[in-house]
Amino acid sequence: MSRDEEFGAYVAQRRPYLYASAWLLCGDPHRAEDxxxxxxxxxxxxxxxxxxVENVDGxxxxxxxxxxxxxxxxxxxRERLTAEPPDAPAASDPYEDSDELWGALRALPAGQRRVVILRHYWGLSIQETANDLGVSVGTxxxxxxxALAMLRHVLATEPAATVKTTIGNLTGEPR
Known part of the structure; x- marks a missing residue:
């Protein structure tokens, strides 16, 4: 397989996950696409x-x-528009189950949002997340x-079990 074919195959397979991660990080579909x-x-x-490399996805x-x-x-x-919330992903995307959850995720500080996305969306272990972000396991x-405490606080109108179930839906397994 040539370099371009190999690269194209990788992109075709992983691009939806990259876009979903970028959207969760940015909170804006246009910035995520960029x-x-x-x-x-x-x-x-x-x-x-x-x-x-052994772990291309990482x-x-x-x-x-x-x-x-x-x-x-x-x-x-650094400029932030506050008149309207960011656009949501297309209706066919499986990760838009709870508008409240996504709004709460976007409200998290960037570092905490990154950790939550890598841990609960990508399903990485604590060590893998630390390696990907270049921080310690304790961090x-x-x-x-x-971040999870903040999500629970923001989503206080929902029972904690519902929040855990919704976060579990991100990875396809109960938390």
Whole structure:
């Protein structure tokens, strides 16, 4: 298989997950699309090296998260529109079950949102999340704990079991 065919096959298979992760990180479908495109452009350049890595998905997730961090540092990204909530993903996407949950996720600080997405959407272990984000295991545990407590507080109108079930729906397994 040629480099382009191999890269194309990877992108065709993983792009929906990358977009979903980017949307959860950004909270805006347009910025998420830009983030995915920038990540894939960088990935294409590095593909000969990356394709030989043992965990290609981990490498690409790290590129996506780092791209989001870099994007947030740009001065024009500091402006926030508050008149209307961000657009939701297309109706065919399985991760839009609870508008309240997604609103609460978007309200989390970026670091906590990243941890929750990697742990509960991607289903990574604490160690894998720490490696992907370049932080300690303790930081992942603390940010996960604080983020889930904030989600419970924000979603206080729903019973805690419903919140856990909804978060479990992200990964397809009960939490």
């Amino acid at each position: 983030l995915v495109q920038e990540t894939l452009a960088k990935l294409y350049v590095a593909w000969p090296r990356v394709s030989r 490498y690409v997730r790290r590129m996506l998260v780092n791209g989001h961090i870099d994007d947030g540092r740009r001065p024009w990204r 992942v545990k603390r940010q996960t704990s604080v």
